[in-house]
Amino acid sequence: MSSEMILFVDDEEPLRHAAAQTLQLADFDVTCFADAESALPRIARDFPGILVTDIRMPGLSGTDLMARCLEIDPEFPVILVTGHGDIELAVQSMRDGAYDFLEKPYAPSRLVATIRRALDKRRLTLENRRLRAAVGRRDPIEARLTGRSPALIALRQQVRAVAQTDADVLIIGATGTGKEVTARALHRASGRKDGPFLQINCAALPTDLIESELFGHEAGAFAGAMRARYGKFEAARGGTVFLDEIDSLPLPLQAKLLHAIQNRTVTRLGSNEPVSLDVRFIAASKKDLEAEARAERFRADLLYRLNVVTLRLLPLAERREDIPLLFSQLVSESAARQQQSAPDVSGAVLARMAARDWPGNVRELRNAAERFVLGLDLDLASPDDTAPTVPEALAEQMAAYEKALITASLAAHQGRLKDTYEALNLSRKALYEKMQKHGLSRDAFAPEG
Template identity: 60%
Template sequence: MKPPVVLLVEDEDELRRSTAQSLDLAGFTVQDSASAERALDFITQGFNGVVISDIRMPGMDGMSLLGRIREIDADIPVILFTGHGDVQLAVRAMREGAYDFVEKPFATQHLVEMAARAIDRRKLVLENRELRAVAGKRDDIEARLPGRSQIMVDLRYKLRAVAATDADVLVIGDTGTGKEVAARALHDISGRATRPFVAINCAALPATLIESELFGHEAGAFPGALRPRYGKFEHARGGTVLLDEIGSMPADLQAKLLRVIQERVITRLGSNEAIPLDVRFIATSKADLDAEAGAGRFRADLLYRLNVVTLRMPNLATRREDVPLLFLQLVREAAARYRRDDVEVPAQIVADVARRDWPGNVRELRNAADRFVLGLGLQQAAEAETNGAAEKLADRVAEFEKKAISAALLAHGGSLKPVYETLGISRKTLYEKMQRYGLDKNRIGGIEGSDG
């Protein structure tokens, strides 16, 4: 295992340099970053070290960084710098999982001692994980991509086999199926795990800065380029580049990316010097890239380069047997994240979750688990567990009412007057029930109705 790292995140150049120097003199290996977004590239579930970050920064602030780090690995210690008057914010950060905080201005020795304690704690966490793995308990990949269905067992087998190679990978799947989770897992169990994981959202790249963001530039390459800057590809050297939703990448950039993947070199804007690039590319897409290539919207030659190996992420509809256990695991994770005591999930809630469709897949299911832990969702199912048969009867009555009104609307061509007269209810009651059940007189059986 490589020596532990102090990842220092501070946007003020002078404070960042002086703090990094002090930590270095104290014997720590320091990696510093001026932005939280760049710091995240170094965070993996196997990160060996501590993160020290300012709370108030432009772009992603320290609280958001804390949240993202806890999503990747809740056991990574995060120490936050706070300014005068930010103590309440620091207390909130502690409740949300921060290891500790230090108020500016701070004594260097105090920070050094705090960082040393945090690194010792992280070392114990990693050693315990290794011991559990040796003891044959459930491995990390199963924890990240859980499921007992055969399709998930096969996916984990393929992922482990591919991770041991340097092959470029294409991950296909619907929204919310865990494409980025799979990509991070590929990186974290590969030989590149200690190097950066750089995620690039191809749909959000600013058109005017695309080349500079990816390839970097030399001073004077364009107006405003006052100093050299290396791009995301160069930043990821030795590690992994995730091209998220690559189908959204502009056509002209696809051609340049093809050259990078073929030759493994880049050239900064304003330079003629080719820079060798040692990275692994993982691309994700929710679109069928074969169809996109056939329609001329995606380069076929780029697709052939990217899909050396293709992993397909199954949606929940194809593995419904996994939904109950997956929901229970997500509830446990949410309870730990929000520092709630163990939350008991009633059987009726589990049954309700299993019956529902989840078009947003694991992401939607995770949001439902979060709401349940916070007491904000799945209330009808909870009341059903409490009220028993009476609540179930109410559900049946509501379903009967909806079908009866739909049938009457269809029979009378969408005209409302004969409907409420036939059903023996008032016009106002009919309107209220139609609104409650989401019924539209103009869409019943594809008819055009009138108020008649």
Template identity: 60%
Template sequence: MSDPTVLLVDDEEELRLATAQALELQDLKVEPFATAEDVLTRISYGFSGVVVSDIRMEGMDGMTLLQRIREIDHDIPVILVTGHGDVQLAVKAMREGAYDFLEKPFAAPVLAGIIGRAMDRRALVLENRRLRAAAGKRDDIEVRLPGRTPIMVDLRYRLRAIGATDADTLIIGDTGTGKEVVALALHDISARAGRPFIVINCAALPETLIESELFGHEAGAFPGAMRPRYGKFEHGRGGTILLDEIGSLPIDLQAKFLRVLQERTITRLGSNESVALDVRFIATSKVDLEAEVAAGRFRPDLLYRLNVATLRVPSLAQRQADVPLLFLQLVREASARYGREPMDVPPEVISDIAERDWPGNVRELRNAADRLALGLDMRMGSAASDDERENIRLADKVGAFERQIIASTIAAHGGSLKPVYEQLGISRKTLYEKMQKYGLDKRLGIGEPEDG
């Protein structure tokens, strides 16, 4: 593979040469071009560099060049430059796949910084393709966990490194950051991808039946146990078990789970026989488990056992620069999910989104994207206007619409849930929560949805 190169396109010779010289002083390898057509002769699926192009040029302009490059390889970073301050054009460029957008005049170190991050991203894409080719797997991690900030690039890098192993993993992150998305991505790029992925919500397990739910039981193990039953641990054999919010496990059960981690065996209630357990465990937590250890609510030996491999999922406050593009992606997904036509998000909406705080993180941002796709007001708060109160009254209609979509999709797939949540673009956990909310099960009857 050739050294990473910046292909610089500008039909103004003086500016082109000055920019090239400034970037070379930033230790970047630059090839300047006067026309976009000439650049296309250098683009290939294995191109290891970055394209920087003026957006307004004679002949083929920057937007057309972007489209042509994406036809060859949609993962090649293209940075577009304009001197016209056209916000709408900037939004359009981002929506159509530009890596970034820079307005003239700009400082060379600023452009060099953007190029450096783009090159890091391109290097990861190419390396990941080589790994996929070697392993025979498809990897869509950047689609699942989008973001160009260094903290997200690092998360994806660490996720791929850990995913290639069979190590038990602890995922830390605030509410709504996407911890389950990270966990499922770990499973899907591992050697266990074709095996079960079992989600156990530790905070929602019924306290009186928690051991039976996890370990299973034999007939007669307790009143009402009429026949043997596999627990969730056994259902996950050969695959991955996600313990969501592990800090909610009762302290006495933590000791039993620690033994499972160490010995990789379980014993059903009412039995003396051990059952071998070939699984990978992933645990998530929104609370500081070290603080829980100090408070006596979490076992230190269990924390140390889980803490071998740790991934920290950043909040939106830690990656604010990702918010506009992430919102645009969520709007596209919401439009597809609700059967709406793709929409152009007004620049003023994107500016408002970028300036707002998102304490609920990606989950809250997704809700805002859903409301926009459905034509509802995105604003929240108790001081609602008459229009906002009217939108609230529309919530029941929206719920009925969503229920109809989920029910019809389940029916279309004959009760198989995996293709349902994949088609709807939601997580397995979200699908189960919505099925419970709307009283749906696999057979489209009324009642609790089943696992599986």
């Protein structure tokens, strides 16, 4: 069997069985899943294989699964399997980052040939990453948490330190600031990196099924429970559970979650036998949980159990110097998903990026990068829109904008001073003085390695 792996997802058992036989005869290592949720924990940035998934399935669809995979790794090859009426959807999915699609019924030889090409691409991608790492490129934490601001540097240091422990972590930050990205970076830098990373959006769980989803149930525990089922916590054993939007959990469930975290056990619905858990918990919230606890909307004892370590993520407006580098990276990732060369990002574009507040934070910036790669208008704010919402002296506003422009130009020219002062129409001496005034160093923008 090959060391490269194929994850095959289809809710129809005969198709799974036929595909498994075909791929095993072709000497592939294949694992089949009946639903997307079961396959998702296997996906990682360094996973040595590809995904083949049906589009239309109960629960998480194939296109949703693809989107989640591409969030983990924008270069991950996903092959979609479509019905006759789904061709338009499949074509759109190719634009969204799918590697290829197959229309049912497909010939086994075509399935094998398509998979071979996708595996070749995956092999090349992983080899290039290994080579870049060997010559001193950014470590995995810096690759995920991109930025040169003091806040980002401090966050990476915290993540590196906490990752070596099994301490539970609470991440606080506004929408779009990168809470999930931070949680994944922590997981990938920890001793649990080979285990599953199970993301649970607490706000999206059906109210009447939350307990069963998290803790599992025995057969006959309630109407419709025809057979026993693992809960999500058990499915994450050996890995990390990421509880996003934890503030949305109902108070009675918060008490049971507290018990599970304190004792590292769960009890399935319909059972009295505790099941041991070997997981790390990372929780995230956009709300101030201390204020929520004072208002009795969140259990104080659960907060104190979760915040052994608290990581606070700043909005982009408070770390503008990160915007040019981050936007450039998002453009490269978007181009990779579109399977096209990344367009050049001029200093003028980066300056406009750095001058805007980005209330949607990294999520909004990522959308702008997508539009930029597609050649669409960026829908940037007009100069009047970039004025700070909090009144500041004119001199302070001008200084902040000047720093943003110089930062953007340095990032665009990778720290090359001659290119920078020529682009800004400054003398060399004037650029040096302004960099010193704003605490900027060319080394922070030079290519690493």
